Amino acid sequence: MIAKPIAFAILFAAIVAVPAYAQETASASVPAGQSAAPRPVEVETLPPRNGNFSFEGPFGTYDRAGLQRGFQVYRQVCSACHSLNYIAFRNLADEGGPGLTADQVRALAAAYRVPAGPNEQGQTVDANGQTLMRAAIPSDRFPPPFPNEQAARASNNGALPPDLSLIEKARVGGANYVYSILSGYGQQPPAGLTVGSGRFYNPYFRGGQISMPPPLNPDSVTYVDGTMATVEQEAHDVATFLAWAADPKMEERKRTGFSVIIFLIVFTSLLYFSYQRVWYGQH
Amino acid sequence: MSGPSTYQPKTALTRWLDERLPIIRFTQEHLMAFPTPRNLNVWYSFGGILAFFLGLQIATGIVLAMHYTPDAARAFDSIEHIMRDVNSGWLIRYLHANGASMFFLAVYIHMFRGLYYGSYKAPREILWILGVLIYALMILTAFLGYTLPWGQMSFWAATVITNLFSAIPGIGQPIVEWLWGGFGVDNPTLNRFFSLHYLLPFVLAGVVALHIWALHVPGNNNPLGIDVKSPRDTVPFHPYYTVKDLFYLACFLILFAAFVFFAPEALSSPDNAERANPLVTPPEIVPEWYFLPYYAILRSIPNKLMGVIALFGALGVLFFVPWLDWSKVRSARFRPVYKQFFWLFVADCVILGYVGAHPVSATLLNTSIPLLWIGRIAGLCYFLFFLLIMPLVGRLEKTNPLPDSIANSVFGSAPQRSETAT
Numbered sequence: 001m002i003a004k005p006i007a008f009a010i011l012f013a014a015i016v017a018v019p020a021y022a023q024e025t026a027s028a029s030v031p032a033g034q035s036a037a038p039r040p041v042e043v044e045t046l047p048p049r050n051g052n053f054s055f056e057g058p059f060g061t062y063d064r065a066g067l068q069r070g071f072q073v074y075r076q077v078c079s080a081c082h083s084l085n086y087i088a089f090r091n092l093a094d095e096g097g098p099g100l101t102a103d104q105v106r107a108l109a110a111a112y113r114v115p116a117g118p119n120e121q122g123q124t125v126d127a128n129g130q131t132l133m134r135a136a137i138p139s140d141r142f143p144p145p146f147p148n149e150q151a152a153r154a155s156n157n158g159a160l161p162p163d164l165s166l167i168e169k170a171r172v173g174g175a176n177y178v179y180s181i182l183s184g185y186g187q188q189p190p191a192g193l194t195v196g197s198g199r200f201y202n203p204y205f206r207g208g209q210i211s212m213p214p215p216l217n218p219d220s221v222t223y224v225d226g227t228m229a230t231v232e233q234e235a236h237d238v239a240t241f242l243a244w245a246a247d248p249k250m251e252e253r254k255r256t257g258f259s260v261i262i263f264l265i266v267f268t269s270l271l272y273f274s275y276q277r278v279w280y281g282q283h
Numbered sequence: 284m285s286g287p288s289t290y291q292p293k294t295a296l297t298r299w300l301d302e303r304l305p306i307i308r309f310t311q312e313h314l315m316a317f318p319t320p321r322n323l324n325v326w327y328s329f330g331g332i333l334a335f336f337l338g339l340q341i342a343t344g345i346v347l348a349m350h351y352t353p354d355a356a357r358a359f360d361s362i363e364h365i366m367r368d369v370n371s372g373w374l375i376r377y378l379h380a381n382g383a384s385m386f387f388l389a390v391y392i393h394m395f396r397g398l399y400y401g402s403y404k405a406p407r408e409i410l411w412i413l414g415v416l417i418y419a420l421m422i423l424t425a426f427l428g429y430t431l432p433w434g435q436m437s438f439w440a441a442t443v444i445t446n447l448f449s450a451i452p453g454i455g456q457p458i459v460e461w462l463w464g465g466f467g468v469d470n471p472t473l474n475r476f477f478s479l480h481y482l483l484p485f486v487l488a489g490v491v492a493l494h495i496w497a498l499h500v501p502g503n504n505n506p507l508g509i510d511v512k513s514p515r516d517t518v519p520f521h522p523y524y525t526v527k528d529l530f531y532l533a534c535f536l537i538l539f540a541a542f543v544f545f546a547p548e549a550l551s552s553p554d555n556a557e558r559a560n561p562l563v564t565p566p567e568i569v570p571e572w573y574f575l576p577y578y579a580i581l582r583s584i585p586n587k588l589m590g591v592i593a594l595f596g597a598l599g600v601l602f603f604v605p606w607l608d609w610s611k612v613r614s615a616r617f618r619p620v621y622k623q624f625f626w627l628f629v630a631d632c633v634i635l636g637y638v639g640a641h642p643v644s645a646t647l648l649n650t651s652i653p654l655l656w657i658g659r660i661a662g663l664c665y666f667l668f669f670l671l672i673m674p675l676v677g678r679l680e681k682t683n684p685l686p687d688s689i690a691n692s693v694f695g696s697a698p699q700r701s702e703t704a705t
Contacts, residue, residue: 058545086363165363169548169556246556249366249373256374257544264540268533275530278522282321283693 043193043208048173048180051236055175055243059258061251062244067098069223070241073234076221078164081156081212083144086165087245090138096251097244105138112136114143157198159211168239168246175243180204182235185214288312313499318517319524320505322689326396327503328531329389331524335532336386337491341484343379344428351431353477355470358433359558377547383425384550385539387573390418398604399625401613402504408605410497413490415601420487422574422598427480429571433473434555439568441468441476447581450588467561507692508613509685516689567642575639576632580665582643583658593662600669607669609677617683621676628668634661 054063071092074084089109092100100108116134118124125131136143144163146152153160168174181204189201189208199209216234223229244250290308292298301308350369352361365372394414397403403411430441445462449455464471502511511517518524542549550572554565570578580597584590600607615622638658645654686692 086367091367166556170553172553253373253377253544253547257540260540260544261537264533264537268530268537271526271530271533275526278526282518282523 043190044203045206045208046180046184046203048176048204049183051176051179051239053175053236053240053243055240055250058254060254062096063240064099065225065227066237066240067244068100069221069225069227069233070237070239070244071098072221072223073216073238074164074241077215077234078238079142079145081145081152081161083146083161083163084142084165084245085144085163086141088139088141089136091248093138094248097248098241102138109136109138109140112140112143114140157211161212164242164245166246168242174246175239177204178242179235179239181210182216182238183232289316315519315521317499317520318502318511318514319520320503320511320516320689321518321523322505322507322693323503323524323527324506325531326392326399327505328528329393329396331528332389332532332535333386333393334491336382336389337484337488340379340382340386341488343375343382344481344484346375347379348481351477353431353474355433355473355559358431358473362432374543377543380551381539381542381547383428384542384571384573385535386421387425389535390421391573394418395629398628399615399622400504400506401508401608401610401615403605404608404610404613405605406501407497407504410494410501411605412602413494413497415598417487417490417494418601419598420483420490424480424483424487425571425573427476427483430473430476431480432555433559435557435559435563435565436552436555436568438468438559438561439565440570441472443568445472447591447594450591452588504613505689506614506616507686507689508617509689512688513690569640572636572640575637576635576665577639579635579639579658580662582639583655583662593666597662597665600666604669604673607673609674610680610682612682612685617685618676618680619683620680624668624672624676628665628672631661631664631668635665 054060089105092098093102093105113133114136116132119132149160168178171177181202184202184204185200187203189195195201195209199211200213201208202210216231218231219229220234221229227233288308290311292301297307350365352358365376426444430437445459449459451458460466464475552569577594577597581590581594584593612618615625638654641654643655646652647654647657
């Protein structure tokens with residue numbers, strides 16, 4: 001009868017390992033569906049490089065300093081073209097996030113201008129036809145860089161810079177993908193590939209030609225904490241920040257999950273002994 | 284099977300109630316004293332697991348509907364609102380989304396168990412047919428639910444699936460426009476899909492009640508596939524199967540929790556994290572994992588109408604299983620030939636799922652064997668199993684001798700222990 005509990009222990013281990021493996025393979029590799037599809041130009045798309053992020057694995061958490069540096073990169077570089085529509089200023093002070101203080105968030109928000117809405121006279125524009133603006137407050141969301149899609153395309157050579165709130169959930173490879181794209185410029189295009197005008201060779205981008213100009217340079221930002229601002233470092237930090245933007249409840253989720261699994265294992269063990277007790281001599 | 288009731292009301296109040304609404308008697312007969320074969324194994328726990336997941340999906344779904352906005356312009360935003368701003372909204376949504384996958388995993392185990400032990404044979408044909416009906420309702424409900432977040436894959440899944448009906452000659456296009464409520468998948472489509480997604484689980488619950496009713500008339504089948512002959516063959520449902528089902532449910536919940544908390548998006552497509560865009564078709568439209576075998580069957584046939592017929596045929600053939608299998612013996616334990624074909628059929632379904640997950644033009648691993656042809660052969664085998672193997676094996680197979688009773692196979696031929704009060 002000792003074999004049964006051992007068998008169940010192995011079963012527990014296996015069923016916890018299966019989803020972990022599924023998550024690993026889902027985030028680390030490009031599915032065959034994407035690499036095998038025929039393409040107009042024969043360019044090999046490289047699988048994303050592994051950024052060894054602190055938030056991987058069942059116990060991984062966000063690197064707080066990395067989040068803050070990544071936010072600095074987003075704010076000073078990416079936000080010129082990319083919106084962050086689902087993030088409010090207050091989120092930067094949320095538990096499990098970059099960990100700004102409430103005062104820092106208030107000061108940060110006050111530096112942004114957002115549409116004020118109608119005044120007492122019902123006007124939304126001033127005498128010159130300009131939209132009435134006010135300073136942002138923590139509950140406002142990050143104002144987008146362009147008023148609409150057409151304006152965004154007009155300013156970007158016809159290409160639309162995607163919103164970044166969910167970019168790491170919307171791309172195979174997640175943070176590794178964003179990290180690889182941002183640090184993947186400046187390589188020699190394969191022989192025979194003519195890179196179109198206004199496009200840039202990037203082996204991690206599907207098809208190899210991306211419309212985004214190389215966004216990061218060494219010292220694009222001067223880090224407050226004194227970290228060397230290499231392209232690698234900046235790409236890694238902003239990929240960390242965007243991982244949080246896409247999944248801000250990750251730390252709460254993993255913490256809750258740990259308690260739930262422990263509880264379930266204890267509960268299941270008790271049920272197992274009850275089951276054996278009730279069925280004693282009956283099977 | 285339950286026989287004359289043994290319930291005796293003990294107080295004046297319960298006597299009074301028993302003459303008007305015998306609900307205590309009903310509970311006592313059907314949930315507690317119900318005689319259940321004593322040899323049911325782990326695979327018989329999945330009925331209870333499925334009941335739990337139906338309840339969980341309804342409970343989490345009702346809470347999600349309190350925060351969700353069924354409007355093509357705002358649905359995607361409202362999902363993000365649930366994920367970011369609603370207290371524990373992420374938990375409720377991940378329970379619901381992964382709950383659907385677990386529901387299907389459990390129903391597939393439940394169905395394969397029925398096929399293995401011959402649980403569809405007389406006198407349980409209606410029980411099986413109601414089960415297939417439940418499965419069909421699950422497919423429909425899951426598809427409708429998948430469209431509600433209004434991401435890219437939601438939108439294009441809705442487009443592909445509704446367009447299947449355009450294959451019907453003559454009236455196909457009008458039917459599709461009637462389903463859409465317009466000339467394309469748009470706000471009216473989303474609104475009706477939401478309405479039906481909320482309605483169907485309750486219809487499903489009704490059919491589940493009929494399914495359990497149809498189970499309680501002949502009683503459970505069992506791994507030996509032989510009838511219950513004496514009270515020694517059975518134990519009362521409570522506490523024997525309540526505790527056993529709870530134990531296996533708890534094991535299953537560990538798997539469920541591992542997905543919900545540590546890999547909540549492992550089973551969903553990255554494309555669905557992008558807002559629906561009617562102008563951009565994703566490179567590959569892939570359904571959720573539980574529909575992949577059907578998707579492979581649909582795509583393996585070049586003619587659209589024939590593909591759709593094969594798709595619905597693959598589900599429809601299940602309704603006829605009780606009359607396709609001619610064997611007098613229920614359980615595959617005593618059917619050496621059928622047992623092997625059963626496992627080949629399981630492998631065939633897995634192969635179809637693998638084919639469905641890959642593009643039509645893909646080849647097998649590093650070889651040059653086209654997956655399309657593997658899918659075609661596997662699809663053919665799917666139908667051959669039901670239409671040829673089942674009737675033929677049932678007629679020709681030499682089955683092994685059956686044990687004389689459930690109790691004797693559990694305890695050995697001579698009674699060694701005291702009987703359970705039933």
